[in-house]
Amino acid sequence: VFCLPHRQTPLAFSPDHVACVCEALQQGGNLDRLARFLWSLPQSDLLRGNESLMKARALVAFHQGIYPELYSILEGHSFDSSNHPLLQELWYKARYSEAERARGRPLGAVDKYRLRRKFPLPRTIWDGEETVYCxxxxxxxxxxxxxxxxxxxxxxxxxxxxxxxxxxxxxxxxxxxxxxxxxxxxGPPPTGGLLVWGGGALRPAVSCFFPRSSPFTCVPAILTQQQAPPALCLCPVSPALALGHGTQARPWLHTRSCFVG
The missing domain is CATH 1.10.10.60 (Homeodomain-like)
Structure with a gap:
């Protein structure tokens, strides 16, 4: 467990030097050394609110499993948006770890979703914009x-x-x-009920013309994928009927005459 001494002593390092050491130890993954460095720092007004120091304290608290300390740090300081992804990950992983300890089993996707809803991110590490499915x-x-x-x-x-x-x-x-x-x-595609058969799959027909160079075949929506015909013409139809604007359904196909948008 790390803590800062209560005794007010002269600061041996400049705030910039402290930030540099914290960042170097974090990037190197030396969290135990980082914890010892934080413990050695005196309580100083010069370090109060230092972003790199606060992030370092949060990382060490998470590493040591002191989650209440982690939550207090994350909720008590407004972090720069560049640090939000890392700190959000710490927040959620800590919540997951606490729940797994209490339940004695790994969490599933639904469990994690419910925890995220129960413990939303504090605004200090979140821009307030809703994220759905990442x-x-x-x-x-x-x-x-x-x-x-x-x-x-x-x-x-x-x-x-x-x-x-x-x-x-x-x-x-x-x-x-x-x-x-x-x-x-x-439901059916919003193109008058016609699908394009091409590339081994049915797609909605966005516009229909008659160039022979198109590799697609237009199929009425009443046909299923299993019923889709080979890419050869049975009978051409007018663009109006091809787009489903005709007054009578025509169970024919027209070949190589659809473009996919």
Missing amino acids: FKERSRNALKELYKQNRYPSPAEKRNLAKITGLSLTQVSNWFKNRRQRDHSH
Whole structure:
């Protein structure tokens, strides 16, 4: 257990030097040495509120399993946003560890979710923006806006969106893939009921024309994936009927005539 002496003694290091030593020991993973260094520091007004020192104290408290001390540090000092991810991780891991000790078993995903709801992050280490499934609210809104315009963005659009939202390209791609799957399972696509058969899967038809170079086949929504035909034409239809605007359902297909947006 570390603590600061109550005796007011001269400070042997400048605040900048203390911060430098704390950061070096943290980055090197030398938490036991960091604890001894903190213990050796005198109580000084010059160190009160020092960001690096407070973060170091939080790390040592977590390392030693002194969770009440950790919570007190995290709740009592407003940390810079650059330190939020690390300190949020300490907050949640400490809560998980306490619960596992009390229950005598590892926690599942639902247990951890309930603990996060029960013990929300203090505003001292959180910007107040809700995070759902690891996505910030503004990132989710940006993804939703592009999804409304284009359910199948190009690689360039995905890269641009990743840059805007701060997400990785993989996260953006997976979000669109999962969202399309959810929408497909909840009802027919919003394109008049036609699907595009291509790449071994059915996709919503965004616009229909008749160029023979397209590798896709348009299929009425009444057909299932198992019933999807080969990529050859049975009978061409007009764009109006292809988009489902006709007055009568036509159980035919038209070949190589759909573009996926």
